[in-house]
Amino acid sequence: MTSFLARRFASVIFVLWAMTVLVFAIVHVLPGSVAHMILGEFATTDAIAALEERLGLNQPLYVQYWTWFTGLLRGDFGMSLTMERPAGPVILEALGRSAILASISIVLVAILGIGLGIHSATHVGTWSDRGLTLMQYFFIAVPEFFWCILVIIFFAVWLGWLPATGYAPLHEAGFWRWAQHLILPVSTLVLGLIAHVSRLVRSSMLEAIESRYVLAARAKGIPERIVLRRHALPNALLPAITVLAVDVGILIGGIVVVESVFAFPGLGRMLIYAIDNQDIPLMMGGMIVITAIYALANLAADILYAVLNPRIRVSGSAG
Amino acid sequence: MNRIPRTLLVGGVIVGVICILAALGPWIAPFEPDAFNMRARLQPPSTTYWFGTDEFGRDVFSRVLAGAHHSLLMGFGATIISLVIGVPLGLIAAFRRGWTEEAIMRGVDLMISIPPVLLGLLILAVTEPGLLKTMLAVGLVYVPIMTRVARAVGLDLLAEDFVEAARARGEGGFHILAREILPNAWPPLIVETSLRVTFAILLGSALSFLGLGPQPPDSEWGLMIAESRPFISEAPWIGLAPGLCLCLLLIAVNVVGEGLRDLLDPRLRGRGH
Numbered sequence: 001m002t003s004f005l006a007r008r009f010a011s012v013i014f015v016l017w018a019m020t021v022l023v024f025a026i027v028h029v030l031p032g033s034v035a036h037m038i039l040g041e042f043a044t045t046d047a048i049a050a051l052e053e054r055l056g057l058n059q060p061l062y063v064q065y066w067t068w069f070t071g072l073l074r075g076d077f078g079m080s081l082t083m084e085r086p087a088g089p090v091i092l093e094a095l096g097r098s099a100i101l102a103s104i105s106i107v108l109v110a111i112l113g114i115g116l117g118i119h120s121a122t123h124v125g126t127w128s129d130r131g132l133t134l135m136q137y138f139f140i141a142v143p144e145f146f147w148c149i150l151v152i153i154f155f156a157v158w159l160g161w162l163p164a165t166g167y168a169p170l171h172e173a174g175f176w177r178w179a180q181h182l183i184l185p186v187s188t189l190v191l192g193l194i195a196h197v198s199r200l201v202r203s204s205m206l207e208a209i210e211s212r213y214v215l216a217a218r219a220k221g222i223p224e225r226i227v228l229r230r231h232a233l234p235n236a237l238l239p240a241i242t243v244l245a246v247d248v249g250i251l252i253g254g255i256v257v258v259e260s261v262f263a264f265p266g267l268g269r270m271l272i273y274a275i276d277n278q279d280i281p282l283m284m285g286g287m288i289v290i291t292a293i294y295a296l297a298n299l300a301a302d303i304l305y306a307v308l309n310p311r312i313r314v315s316g317s318a319g
Numbered sequence: 320m321n322r323i324p325r326t327l328l329v330g331g332v333i334v335g336v337i338c339i340l341a342a343l344g345p346w347i348a349p350f351e352p353d354a355f356n357m358r359a360r361l362q363p364p365s366t367t368y369w370f371g372t373d374e375f376g377r378d379v380f381s382r383v384l385a386g387a388h389h390s391l392l393m394g395f396g397a398t399i400i401s402l403v404i405g406v407p408l409g410l411i412a413a414f415r416r417g418w419t420e421e422a423i424m425r426g427v428d429l430m431i432s433i434p435p436v437l438l439g440l441l442i443l444a445v446t447e448p449g450l451l452k453t454m455l456a457v458g459l460v461y462v463p464i465m466t467r468v469a470r471a472v473g474l475d476l477l478a479e480d481f482v483e484a485a486r487a488r489g490e491g492g493f494h495i496l497a498r499e500i501l502p503n504a505w506p507p508l509i510v511e512t513s514l515r516v517t518f519a520i521l522l523g524s525a526l527s528f529l530g531l532g533p534q535p536p537d538s539e540w541g542l543m544i545a546e547s548r549p550f551i552s553e554a555p556w557i558g559l560a561p562g563l564c565l566c567l568l569l570i571a572v573n574v575v576g577e578g579l580r581d582l583l584d585p586r587l588r589g590r591g592h
Contacts, residue, residue, distance in 0.1 A: 015432040022433075027445055141569035143521050145528045146544060146562040149551065153559075157552040253436035257525055261548075272529055275444040283444060287437055294434045 008302055012295045019291045020072065023284050024065050038081060038278050072288065078281035087281045090270065091289055097167060098255055098266030104186050105251060106244075109193045114240060116194065117201025121209065121236075122228065132198065139195035144254045147188040148261040155184060165263040185262045189254045193247050200243050205236040238309055245301030252290060327578025333571035337564075341387035350378035352385040353536045361554045370560040374550055379560050386538040386561055390568070393454050393532070393539070394520030398512055400458025401465045401519075406508060408462070409469025410496050413477060424470070427463040435460045439522060443531040450539070453532040457523045461515055468511045472504045479503075506583040513576035517569055524565060540565045 035048040035057055052058045056067060071078060077087035120129045156164035162184055170178040208214060209232050217231045218224070256268035263269065267286060274283035340347070349369075350356075356376030364371040370379035412423040430438065442456040476482060477500070485499045524541030526532050533539040535546065540561040547558030 011428075015429060018429050019433060023441065026441055137570060137573070138566075141517070141573050142566050143525060143528075143541075143569070145525060145541065146558075146565060149544060149548070149558050149562060153551055153555050157555075249434045252434040253522070253525065256436055256440070257529065260529060271440065275440065276530070287441060290437055291433055294437075295432055298432065 004306060005303065008299055012299050015295050016288070016292055019288060020069055021065075023287050024068065027280060027284060028061060028064065038280070068284070072285075077285035080279055080282045082277050082279045082282075087279075087285045090282060091267070091285050094265060094267040094270040094286075095289060097264065098259070098268060101182070101185055101189065101255060101259070101264070101266060102251060104182065105189045105193070106248070108186070108190045109197055109247065109251075110244065112190070113194045113197025114201050114237070116198040117240075118205055118228075118233070118236075120198065120202040121205035124206065133202075136195040136199045139191045140199070142192065144188055144192065145257045145261060147191060148184075148258060151184050151188055152261075165261075167264050181264075185258050185264055189251065189258050192254070193250060196247060196250075197240060197243060201236060201240050204239045205232060208232040208236040211235075234308070238305065241301055241305050241308070245298050248297040248301075249294060252294060324578050324581065326574050327582065330571045330574030330578060333567065334575055337387060337568050337571070338391060340384060341391050344384035344388050348378075348381035348384045350381045352377065352381040352538055354378075361550065361557075363554070364556055371554065371556040373547070373554070373557045379557055382538040382543060383540070383561050383564055386540045386543055387564065387568075389450055389533055389537065389539040390520060390524055390541070390565065393450065393457065393523035393527075394516055394572075396454040397457035397461070397519040397523060398516045400455060401461035401515065402508070402512055404458070405462045405465025406469040406501075406504075409466040409471075410473045410500060410504070412466065413470045413473030414492060414496055414500070420470075423466065427466050430463040431467075435518075435522060436525070439526055440531070443526065448531045448534060450533040450537070453523055453526050457519050457526070460522065461519060464515070465508075465511065469504065469508065472507050473500055476500050476503055510576070510580045510583055513572070513579050517573045517576060520565075520569060520572065 035051045035055070036043065039047055039051060049058075056064055059067075068078065075088060077091060079085070080087045080090055083090060116132055120132050123129045152164045155162045162180055164184070166181055168177045168181050209228075211232075214227060214232050217227045222231075252268075255266065256271060258264070259266045259269035260272050267290060271283065271286045271290070273279070274286060349367075354377060356372070359368070359372050359376040360374060362368050362372040362376075368378050368380065370383060373379055373382070408423055408427075412420040433441075438460045439453075439456045442459065443452060446452055482495060482499050485495050490499075523532065524539070527539045527541035528545045530542075530545065533542055535542070543561040544558045544565075547554075547561075550557055
C-alpha cells in the first residue's frame with residue numbers, strides 16, 4: 001500500500017511539472033511574440049520593447065521558465081497584467097468560490113446519483129425505472145450551456161424567482177441571498193452528472209444482484225434489505241468511484257461554462273476572462289491550479305478505490 | 320447475425336436527416352443566413368420565418384441550417400482527427416513493446432491527466448479562434464483515449480493465430496499492422512468512435528459558446544446560443560431553436576453509438592444499461 005501511494009504521488013508531481021512545461025511552451029513558443037499578443041497589432045516597437053522589459057520577456061526562454069517555475073513553488077504566480085495586483089490572491093479568491101459550487105455539486109451527484117441508481121436497479125421494469133432511464137438519456141445529452149439558457153428563461157425571466165447572474169458572499173448577504181445565487185448554477189451543473197452516475201450505478205447494481213454471492217446470501221435466508229445493503233451495494237459502488245473521478249473532469253468543464261453564463265466570479269470565469277484579455281500570468285496560474293485539483297481528485301479516487309478493493313492492494317498494479 | 324435494434328435505426332435516421340439538411344443547407348435555406356433585414360428584427364416564429372428572426376433580422380431557420388454544417392463538421396472532423404492520430408499510435412505501441420510503447424503510453428497518461436476542457440482552452444487561448452482550430456483542439460483532446468483503445472485492441476489481436484501465421488510467413492511489421500491487425504480492429508474502434516462523436520460535438524459547441532470557435536457572422540449552434548443571451552427575454556426563439564436542434568442531434572448520435580456498441584461489441588453490453 002505504501003509503495004502504491006508513493007508511486008501515485010510521484011506521478012501527480014510529475015504531471016504537475018509536465019503541465020508547467022506544456023503551458024509555458026504553448027504560451028511562449030508557439031504563436032510569436034507575447035507582447036504583440038497583449039498590445040495588439042498596432043503596437044509601436046518601443047511599446048513592445050518596454051513591455052518585454054517589464055515582463056522579462058527579453059531574457060532567454062529557459063531563464064523566463066525558471067523564474068516563473070520557482071515563483072510557482074513559492075506560491076508567487078506573478079503580476080496580473082490587467083488588474084494591477086498579484087495573480088496569486090485573484091486565483092485563490094476565485095478558487096474559493098468555485099470550491100463552493102464544486103463541493104455542493106459533488107455531494108448532490110454522489111447522493112442523488114447513487115440513490116436513484118439503486119432505486120432503478122431494485123425496481124427494474126417499473127414505471128419509475130423506465131422514466132428515470134428515459135430522463136438519463138435526455139440529461140446526458142443536453143449540454144450545460146443550453147441548460148443554463150433554459151433555466152434562466154424559466155426561473156429568472158418568466159417566473160422571476162431567482163437571480164440570473166452574479167454571486168453574493170455569505171458573510172455580507174446572508175444565507176438566503178447567498179443560496180439564491182447558487183441554486184441555478186448548481187442545478188445546471190449536476191443534472192447531467194446525476195444522470196451519468198445513476199445510470200452506471202444501476203447497471204453495476206443489476207450485475208451484482210444477478211451474481212452468485214447474492215444468490216447464496218438469499219439462499220441462506222437473509223432478508224432482502226440486508227442482502228442488498230451488505231452484499232450487493234458495496235460491490236456495485238466500486239465502479240462508481242472511478243466514474244466519480246472522471247466526472248470531476250466533466251465537472252471542471254461544466255464549471256468553466258456555467259460560471260461564464262451566470263457571471264459567477266469563480267476560477268472558470270476567471271480563466272475565460274484571462275484568455276479574453278490575454279492576461280498571461282493569470283491564465284497560466286489558473287491552468288496549473290485546475291490541473292492540480294484534477295490530479296488530486298484522481299489521486300483521492302485511486303486511494304479510495306484501493307482501500308475499498310482488496311485485490312488492488314495486494315497486487316499493487318494500479319499505477 | 321444480430322437483428323438491428325429499433326433504437327439504432329431511429330437514431331441513425333435522425334442523424335442522417337440532420338446530415339442531409341446540413342449538406343443541402345445552402346440550397347434549401349429560405350434566406351441568406353448572413354443577410355441583415357432591419358425591418359424584420361426579432362420577429363417571432365411565423366410561416367415566413369419558421370424559427371423567427373434575430374436582432375439583425377436574419378432568419379434563424381437559415382442560420383440553424385448553416386450552423387448545422389459547422390457543428391457537424393466540428394464534431395465529426397474532430398473525431399476523425401483523433402482517430403487518424405490515435406489509432407496508429409496505439410497500434411504501434413501494441414506492436415513495438417518496450418521503449419516505444421513506454422514513451423507513447425506515458426505521453427497518453429500525461430494528456431489524460433489534464434481536464435479535457437482545459438486542454439482545449441490551452442490550445443485555443445493563444446491563437447486566433449476559428450472553426451478548423453477548434454476542430455483540431457477537440458480532436459487532440461481525444462487522441463489519448465483513442466490511443467488507449469487502439470492499443471488494447473491491438474494487444475488482443477496480436478495474440479491471435481492469424482498474426483502468428485503472418486509472422487511465420489516472414490511478413491514485415493508494417494504489413495502485419497496494416498493488413499492483419501487494422502482490418503480486424505475496426506469493430507471496437509467504430510464503437511469507440513461513435514461514442515466519442517457525442518463528446519466531440521459537446522466539447523466543440525461548448526468551446527464555440529465560450530467564443531473560442533467559429534467567429535461571427537458565421538453561425539454555429541453553440542455560438543448562436545451564446546449570441547442569443549442578451550435577447551433571452553424578448554426573443555427566446557433565437558437561442559431555443561439551435562439549442563433544441565443540438566439536443567436532438569446529441570441524443571440521436573448517442574443512441575446510435577450505444578446501439579452500435581450493443582450490436583458490434585456484445586462484451587461491453589452490460590456497461591451502459
